[in-house]
Amino acid sequence: xxxxxxxxxxxxxxxxxxxxxxxxxxxxxxxxxxxxxxxxxxxxxxxxxxxxxxxxxxxxxxxxxxxxxxxxxxxxxxxxxxxxxxxxxxxxxxxxxxxxxxxxxxxxxxxxxxxxxxxxxx
Amino acid sequence: xxxxxxxxxxxxxxxxxxxxxxxxxxxxxxxxxxxxxxxxxxxxxxxxxxxxxxxxxxxxxxxxxxxxxxxxxxxxxxxxxxxxxxxxxxxxxxxxxxxxxxxxxxxxxxxxxxxxxxxxxxxxxxxxxxxxxxxxxxxxxxxxxxxxxxxxxxxxxxxxxxxxxxxxxxxxxxxxxxxxxxxxxxxxxxxxxxxxxxxxxxxxxxxxxxxxxxxxxxxxxxxxxxxxxxxxxxxxxxxxxxxxxxxxxxxxxxxxxxxxxxxxxxxxxxxxxxxxxxxxxxxxxxxxxxxxxxxxxxxxxxxxxxxxxxxxxxxxxxxxxxxxxxxxxxxxxxxxxxxxxxxxxxxxxxxxxxxxxxxxxxxxxxxxxxxxxxxxxxxxxxxxxxxxxxxxxxxxxxxxxxxxxxxxxxxxxxxxxxxxxxxxxxxxxxxxxxxxxxxxxxxxxxxxxxxxxxxxxxxxxx
Numbered sequence: 001x002x003x004x005x006x007x008x009x010x011x012x013x014x015x016x017x018x019x020x021x022x023x024x025x026x027x028x029x030x031x032x033x034x035x036x037x038x039x040x041x042x043x044x045x046x047x048x049x050x051x052x053x054x055x056x057x058x059x060x061x062x063x064x065x066x067x068x069x070x071x072x073x074x075x076x077x078x079x080x081x082x083x084x085x086x087x088x089x090x091x092x093x094x095x096x097x098x099x100x101x102x103x104x105x106x107x108x109x110x111x112x113x114x115x116x117x118x119x120x121x122x
Numbered sequence: 123x124x125x126x127x128x129x130x131x132x133x134x135x136x137x138x139x140x141x142x143x144x145x146x147x148x149x150x151x152x153x154x155x156x157x158x159x160x161x162x163x164x165x166x167x168x169x170x171x172x173x174x175x176x177x178x179x180x181x182x183x184x185x186x187x188x189x190x191x192x193x194x195x196x197x198x199x200x201x202x203x204x205x206x207x208x209x210x211x212x213x214x215x216x217x218x219x220x221x222x223x224x225x226x227x228x229x230x231x232x233x234x235x236x237x238x239x240x241x242x243x244x245x246x247x248x249x250x251x252x253x254x255x256x257x258x259x260x261x262x263x264x265x266x267x268x269x270x271x272x273x274x275x276x277x278x279x280x281x282x283x284x285x286x287x288x289x290x291x292x293x294x295x296x297x298x299x300x301x302x303x304x305x306x307x308x309x310x311x312x313x314x315x316x317x318x319x320x321x322x323x324x325x326x327x328x329x330x331x332x333x334x335x336x337x338x339x340x341x342x343x344x345x346x347x348x349x350x351x352x353x354x355x356x357x358x359x360x361x362x363x364x365x366x367x368x369x370x371x372x373x374x375x376x377x378x379x380x381x382x383x384x385x386x387x388x389x390x391x392x393x394x395x396x397x398x399x400x401x402x403x404x405x406x407x408x409x410x411x412x413x414x415x416x417x418x419x420x421x422x423x424x425x426x427x428x429x430x431x432x433x434x435x436x437x438x439x440x441x442x443x444x445x446x447x448x449x450x451x452x453x454x455x456x457x458x459x460x461x462x463x464x465x466x467x468x469x470x471x472x473x474x475x476x477x478x479x480x481x482x483x484x485x486x487x488x489x490x491x492x493x494x495x496x497x498x499x500x501x502x503x504x505x506x507x508x509x510x511x512x513x514x515x516x517x518x519x520x521x522x523x524x525x526x527x528x529x530x531x532x533x534x535x536x537x538x539x540x541x542x543x544x545x546x547x548x549x550x551x552x553x554x555x556x557x558x559x560x561x562x563x564x565x566x567x568x569x570x571x572x573x574x575x576x577x578x579x580x581x582x583x584x
Contacts, residue, residue: 015158019326021335037295038380040306046319053319055311058303075326077319081310081367085302085380086295109380112371114364116318120326120334 012091012102016113020096021120025072029096029119031080033061038086039107048074069096072121080115084108144346146353149339153329153349156338160357213245223284235285235292243277249403252477255486264482268401277402281394290422293386298421301433302379305441309374313366318359325352374441375448381457382424382448385416404475404488414464418456424448458510461502468495472526491526504540514542533561 020029035041035058043061045054048071056065061080069076082090084107092115094101105113147156207216216239223236248265256264269275287294326334328348329341338346371377389412396406416423425433427447433440447453475488498520505513516539523533539552555573556562562573 015154016161017154017157019152019154019157019334021326022332037299038383040302040310040376042307042311044311044313044315046316048323051316053314053316055307057307057311075323077315077322079315079318079363081313083306083310083367083371083376085377085383110377112364112367114360114367116322116360118322118326 011089011104011106012093014101014103016103017116017118018094018101019118019120020099022122023069023097023119024122025070027069027097029067029069029076029078029117030064030094031056031061031067031078031117032064032093033058033080034091034093035062036088036090038084038109039088039090040081040083040085041090042081044079044081046077046079047071048076069119069121074121076119076121078117078119080117081112082107082115083112084110144343144350146350147338147346150337152337153325153334153353157353157356160353161360164357164361213243213247215242215244216240235287235294237281237283237285239281239283241279241281243279243402246275246277248401249477251488252401252403252484252486255484256482260482267482268479275399275401277396277398279394279396279406279408281392283390283392286389286391291387291389293384293388295380295383298379298383302376304433304437305374305376305379305444308437308441309370309376310367313363313370315363318356318363321352321356321359325349325356328352373445373449375445378448378457379421382419382421385420385457385460385462386422387413387415387420389413400475400477404472406473407471408468410466410468412464412466414462416456417461417463418452419459419461424453458506459502459504460506461500464499466497469493470526488527491528493524493526495521495523497521512543514540514548516540531558531560533557535561 031043033041041058041061043056043065045056045067047054067076080092082092082105087106087108089104089106091102091104094117096119101117103115105115107113146160147153148159151159207218208214209216218240219238221236221238246269248269253261253265285292285294287297289297328351329336329345333341333345334349341349391412392408392410394406394408396408398405424444424447428440428443432443469492471492472488472490474490475486477484477486479485499517500519501515501517503512503515518536518538520536521534525532534557535554536556537552537554539550541548541550543549553573554562554564562568
């Protein structure tokens, strides 16, 4: 796990929605998820210049996914979709341009959450 | 009311109709703060609107449960070493060590499958058959005399329990996670989010040049109006995406995956050795094997129908077959009924025992012997609503015991119990059969020497 992420010894409390603005071209967005058995989690990455959505599977997110952001003046969006089949806790960490994000999601069986990261390029 | 409608209503409630789009956010908020607040408020309204539904909990009724237990809690303690637990009623103090162990594949299991447990009986109660040898009129006093202050007297049981975890055994989710993740990626990865992405881009376009990170007090009325309208549009799109994910989970049957895992067969073996001071009885060797399975509602059943091998080669066909199985009427009914079948067999071997005391005068001996017992239980919910609320449950139970002392009668007891939930109370109605009249205990009305009825909700208030 990159040192850019927020160190979390307790539950992280950032909101479901995070906006990074004025991001310089070619900065690296990092996303990492600590998940648990009984939880479905994946991310959909929406690049501003393409019509297809890139799906990042659980295995990539657990290891830590990195994406170099291009397209100056445009907006990249990442949706982290979490579905709980059992009561569990998931921690989502991200970092971009020196600004870290950390959110711990606690869910019961049947609950879900979609975390949205918005990256506005300079 | 669908969740989507509830969320839309929530947004409408939170943002007063009279307010313009420029008033969506507070002066002190950034767009991100505002987005998070509106979403949290919508979530709060939604939670209040969705009444929590639970199962009946009827299986918790003392003395009437089917004996069907989920073994996982034994292994599911917070850490490797569980907390020291004390049962105030029995005086037994227990400490457990939970650890992964060798699994069916020969490797170490991912989840804890072995439990080592020490049970220390602190109750200092005289061995009951020995106690019965004491004169009834002075029994309590003589018991105290024999026990003394009780210090240094051993009464410890060491237990090792093993849960078989493998491709078709065990309810630890970890072993089924790879398959679930593939299903999840295949189905939920395809839920379209591009429209919401476009709405978010419209929001960021409404506040260019870093304005999106400014507080709303720093924005012009026109910027607020445009951003406010775009933000409401984003919230509506987010509600739609949540609804689409939920619908995809439901339609694909992935929302039932956890239920299917929870109904997987479990095979569990426990071996224990009791080391006891002679005042507490002979040393014991105990062994128990338990098996429990869901009926028509397990992941094994699903994979049997799907053809598990096809999941490796053709995930799409596998997921389609899985979905068909889960959504079939008979499967849904079996999941609702939550029917479980369990079986156990147990032996208890006592060492030869001989207790001699000059005062009080006692000479009591028990020969080495082995007692056997076995049981079969079936339980299911009845009258289950779509929201999972059950009107009652049905339990059937059979017990057979052959004591180590061959002079003692063998015991066979069978019971059928229907527990009906009426409002907040649960009323049990049971039929009990015993092979000997003396074993027909706890019934409220005897039909014959061997058959009785149980129906009293408050047995102590006859």
